[in-house]
Amino acid sequence: MFPLSLMFLKKNVLILCATILILFFITTNYLRSILPSNSALNPIPLTIEEKIQIELKNLPGDYKVPSLIEHKTFHRFASNIKRVPFELSSENLTKLWSKVNTWVTKTQIFDMSNPNIGRALYALKNAKILKADLDTRGTQLKFTFILEGDQQVIFKPQFYQKNKIIEGPVYAGKDRYSSEILGFYLSAILNKPLSPISVKRTISLKQEVLPVATKQLLDTTFMIQNRTCIYGRCFFCKKEDPVCSDENSYLSGAVIFNIKGHLVSNRSPWQRTYKKGKNAIWQELPEKYCMYVIYN
Ligand SMILES: Nc1ncnc2c1ncn2[C@@H]1O[C@H](COP(=O)(O)OP(=O)(O)OP(=O)(O)O)[C@@H](O)[C@H]1O
Ligand SMILES: [Mn+2]
Structure with a gap:
């Protein structure tokens, strides 16, 4: 009798141990899955783009409008601006600029559907600078260059590093050159190609600009340390x-x-005021003002 009951006891203990072991594994696995891991406690900071993507996914339904860039012309534009092999010879450039200049009409500054738009971007970025001068139009520092093939361009320099935060009112600081480039792409996205073609370009002042600069440009040039x-x-x-x-x-x-x-200068009806606390009419009477602009 005795050895039989001992055998039962042993078997029960064994079953109990196995059950405890299984429960232990299940619990630890579950806890591992719900508790933050080491890397989650010290997360790698998200980039601004990743943060925007997360925000976009969590936007309330009201903001879920069809994408603005669904129109066919934009898709054509997107494929036209892909880099196209192009030899920057004087002859090619002269032909290219004469085509690009024919695109300008009362309703558009560039032709989104034209395959040459990719070449134009490439040429603006890489064509040799034949002459450099100061541009005295507008109010802020800028230059004019003549590119090979005889095309005049404006060069707006970068004043600030990308991560620099300008404190003060929205118009504080100097022009940000990147707005020109954003303006160009935004005008294409909105299917209103009314901003001039713009590209980012890094130039060597010593090699590309000073040797072909006018006297008035050189007269305002000096060195600070090695710059x-x-x-x-x-x-x-x-x-x-x-x-x-x-x-x-x-x-x-x-x-x-x-x-x-x-070009005729037209003031934007939605121009802001430059006085702190003073609103423009469009901010005071948005609906009425909109009607006024439409019918006047
Ligand atoms: N891409 C362009 N092609 C031809 N003319 C231009 C171009 N951009 C500006 N202009 C002319 O230059 C003059 C100044 O224009 P605008 O005030 O828009 O320049 P800006 O760059 O904003 O000047 P600011 O330095 O004051 O910011 C205007 O007469 C305008 O017609
Ligand atoms: Mn400006």
């Missing part, structure tokens, strides 16, 4: 406030296609 600085000639231009290259003489900025012909 080449230019203060130009414009409403806000001051010697104490120049734009400077890096130590290797490189300066980035936006190259903007310069439109030939006469």
Whole structure:
């Protein structure tokens, strides 16, 4: 009798141990899955783009509108701007610029559907600079270049590093060159190609600009330590406030296609005021003002 009951006891203990072991594995596995892991406690910071993507997914339903870039022309534009093999010879460039200049009409500055738009971007970014001068139009420092093939462009220099935060009102600080490039792509996305073709370009002041610069440009050029600085000639231009290259003489900025012909200046009806606390009419009476603009 006795050894039989001992055998039962042993078997029960064995079953109990096995059950405890299984439960232990299940519990630890479950806890591992729900508790934050080491890497989640010290997460790698998300990039701004990743944060935007997360925000987009969590937007309330009201904001879920069809994508703006569904229109066919944009898709054509997107494939046209892909880099196309193109030899930057003087002859090719002359032909290209003459085509690009024919695109300008009262309703568009560039032709989204034209395959040459990719070549135009490539040429703006890479064509040789034949002449460099100050551009005294507008109020801020900028340059004009003549590119090979005889095309005039505007160069708006980069004043700030990408991560620099400008404090103060929205119009504080100097023009950000990247707005030109964003404006160009945004105009294509919105199917209103009314912003001039713009690209980012990094130039060597010593090799590409100073050897072909006009006297008035050279007259406003000086060195600070190893950097080449230019203060130009414009409403806000001051010697104490120049734009400077890096130590290797490189300066980035936006190259903007310069439109030939006469342009009329029209004030934006939605212009902001530059007085703190003072609203523009469109901010005070948005609906009425909109009607006023439409019918006047
Ligand atoms: N891409 C362009 N092609 C031809 N003319 C242009 C171009 N951009 C500007 N202009 C002309 O230059 C003059 C100044 O234009 P605008 O005030 O838009 O320049 P801006 O770059 O905004 O000047 P600011 O330095 O004041 O910011 C205007 O007469 C305008 O017609
Ligand atoms: Mn401006």
